[in-house]
Amino acid sequence: MDHPSPVRDAVDAIVSGWSRSRPELDVAPIQVMLRVARVRAAVERATEENFARFGLSAASFSALAAIARIDDEAGATPSRLMRDLRLTSGTVSVRIDRLVADGLAERATDPDDGRVSRVRLTGLGRQRFDAAAPAHLATERRLVSALAPVRRAALADLLRDLLIDLEGEDGGVEVLGMALTPAHLTAAMRAAVGLSEAPGLLVRGVQPDGPAGRIGVREGDVLTAIDDTTIHGTADALRAGATGRTVGALGVLRGHELLRLGEGAA
Numbered sequence: 001m002d003h004p005s006p007v008r009d010a011v012d013a014i015v016s017g018w019s020r021s022r023p024e025l026d027v028a029p030i031q032v033m034l035r036v037a038r039v040r041a042a043v044e045r046a047t048e049e050n051f052a053r054f055g056l057s058a059a060s061f062s063a064l065a066a067i068a069r070i071d072d073e074a075g076a077t078p079s080r081l082m083r084d085l086r087l088t089s090g091t092v093s094v095r096i097d098r099l100v101a102d103g104l105a106e107r108a109t110d111p112d113d114g115r116v117s118r119v120r121l122t123g124l125g126r127q128r129f130d131a132a133a134p135a136h137l138a139t140e141r142r143l144v145s146a147l148a149p150v151r152r153a154a155l156a157d158l159l160r161d162l163l164i165d166l167e168g169e170d171g172g173v174e175v176l177g178m179a180l181t182p183a184h185l186t187a188a189m190r191a192a193v194g195l196s197e198a199p200g201l202l203v204r205g206v207q208p209d210g211p212a213g214r215i216g217v218r219e220g221d222v223l224t225a226i227d228d229t230t231i232h233g234t235a236d237a238l239r240a241g242a243t244g245r246t247v248g249a250l251g252v253l254r255g256h257e258l259l260r261l262g263e264g265a266a
Contacts, residue, residue, distance in 0.1 A: 060099060
């Protein structure tokens with residue numbers, strides 16, 4: 001039997017308040033989301049103070065760091081920076097303009113393709129990054145110092161699983177010959193057509209001659225299990241369906257019916 005933790009924070013008080021005043025509301029998600037939001041706010045305050053010491057903001061440092069990380073004499077293309085920073089073309093352009101105006105970066109034409117522009121750090125930009133980066137990392141180490149290394153690693157693993165799913169909106173993943181939709185989008189799609197929420201990933205495509213197709217998985221099914229592993233999110237499916245692993249059976253939700261399909265699916 002689980003025992004309540006003797007350690008409580010402000011979020012626990014909020015959850016308890018809702019449980020008393022509106023017991024019909026499922027407020028469990030805010031135990032994660034509100035804490036993430038509050039941690040983010042604390043991190044932003046501390047890191048912005050640090051960046052200001054070097055004449056930078058969090059936005060300008062992230063762009064500076066992305067260019068420095070590529071570490072290519074030719075520089076980074078705006079499209080590469082868009083992918084790395086997960087920002088729109090317009091936002092990336094504004095950030096580059098700011099770095100160029102501050103003398104930290106410069107634009108150049110790609111020597112192999114005159115239609116492509118590249119951005120690289122100036123000498124001043126590299127000096128600024130080399131000074132700011134160690135101080136930034138030291139600030140981040142202090143911010144997570146309340147967690148023992150093993151708990152820090154566990155938190156990083158959990159956040160990775162969540163982020164893989166939340167950032168999978170541009171196509172999801174393919175596992176065992178199935179194209180899978182991220183969990184949060186799967187839940188939204190089921191709710192939109194009046195189906196109940198359930199753990200799993202919507203199958204939006206099946207290769208007929210793939211492992212899943214051979215045992216009867218259909219487009220529109222929701223993958224709920226690979227062998228004995230329950231599939232809650234994209235990371236679960238990637239781990240359980242890793243290349244070279246023998247798969248005995250797949251669990252799927254077809255409409256309201258839970259099915260167990262196949263043996264020897266690998």
